[in-house]
Amino acid sequence: MFVYDLRSNSWVQKLEYPTDYSIHVACCSDGNRIYCFGGSDGSRLSKDLYILDPSTGSWSRGSDFPANSGLRGASAICYKNKIYVVGGFKDGRTSADVTVYYPSRDVYDFRSRRTMPTPREWFNLSCINGVLYAIGGGNEEYPQLRTVEAYDISSDRWTVKEPMPSARYGLARENSAINGKILVSSGMYRYPPLSSGFSSRFIKITRKIGSYFRLIKPFFFYNDLLRYDASTNSWATVGRTGYRRDGASQGVLDGKLYVIGGRNSIPAISGLDYCEQFDFSLFNNRD
Structure with missing residues (x-):
């Protein structure tokens, strides 16, 4: 993972992504941490959630994304302390689902949307x-x-x-x-x-x-x-x-x-x- 410094217009490599499933990951930030959902290694899919704390430069695991076969190519966005993970490819098909994740409790909202x-x-x-x-x-x-x-x-x-x-x-x-x-x-x-x-x-x-x-x-x-x-x-x-x-x-x-x-x-x-x-x-x- 690389960090860009706007003041010096320069890049620095800080740390490695914690898994080989680093392609097609859905990422977003809540202003404090960066949340990375799913991903692929080029053939297989992952349902992992990895969370980066930029202040400490450390990774932690969150609750797995609720997809049987993993997730790739979705888009994620944070709004009012909730993360919305939309679309992507999961369970053998392109998805139209909206999945909501609560960062403060590390849980997914399973209510139908x-x-x-x-x-x-x-x-x-x-x-x-x-x-x-x-x-x-x-x-x-x-x-x-x-x-x-x-x-x-x-x-x-x-x-x-x-x-x-x-x-x-x-x-x-x-x-x-x-x-x-x-x-x-x-x-x-x-x-x-x-x-x-x-x-x-x-x-x-x-x-x-x-x-x-x-x-x-x-x-x-x-x-x-x-x-x-x-x-x-x-x-x-x-x-x-x-x-x-x-x-x-x-x-x-x-x-x-x-x-x-x-x-x-x-x-x-x-x-x-x-x-x-x-x-x-x-x-x-x-x-």
Whole structure:
């Protein structure tokens, strides 16, 4: 695990992740600790919960995530001392579930909550005024999604919002909301999509031939920055990142968005070491 120091603009390796199931982990913070749900080692899934205390630099175990086969590719967010773990892949399918975890008691709330209208994994999950926004991602039927669905925590109700301008999977999953707007970065589009109406065999042959002769690129990586305005339920393209990628991580600090890492090829030979910073105040003033 690496720590980024904003003052010196430098990285330092601090400690190792405590398990080999370090891919596709759903992470979020309650302001004091970082909570890491599930994950994969590339083939198998984990239902572990690991908790990092940055003040001591130590890991501890939490209660296992309630999934028989483990969890990967979910998104997690903390709101009013509760952590909401949404979607992901578990028990042999892409999930639409909303699972609530109480950090103070290390327990899960097993009360039934309404599921997302669209199951998805590897999507952005952001929160504005008690409403969670599930953006993009993919599932078995649609490898990449444009759909945006909003979950009102207080009423336990989902509503469909204006879709993204383009479908994409592998978005930066972490909360990127500030001042009523969400900035969506990175992502990948697989060509042609399985939802195009062609048979799966035809699609596989097309991808293979196109890739071999370099006629098409089976995977297209995005570098545009999309801004969603919750007050007007509208999207705008506000800029571009320096690098095309998916699977990046992101975080908001002092009004700035940091986009870190990711990949730009499949299979990925190695991860990317790029770190980019974006000033939200500039994007919020741009139409």
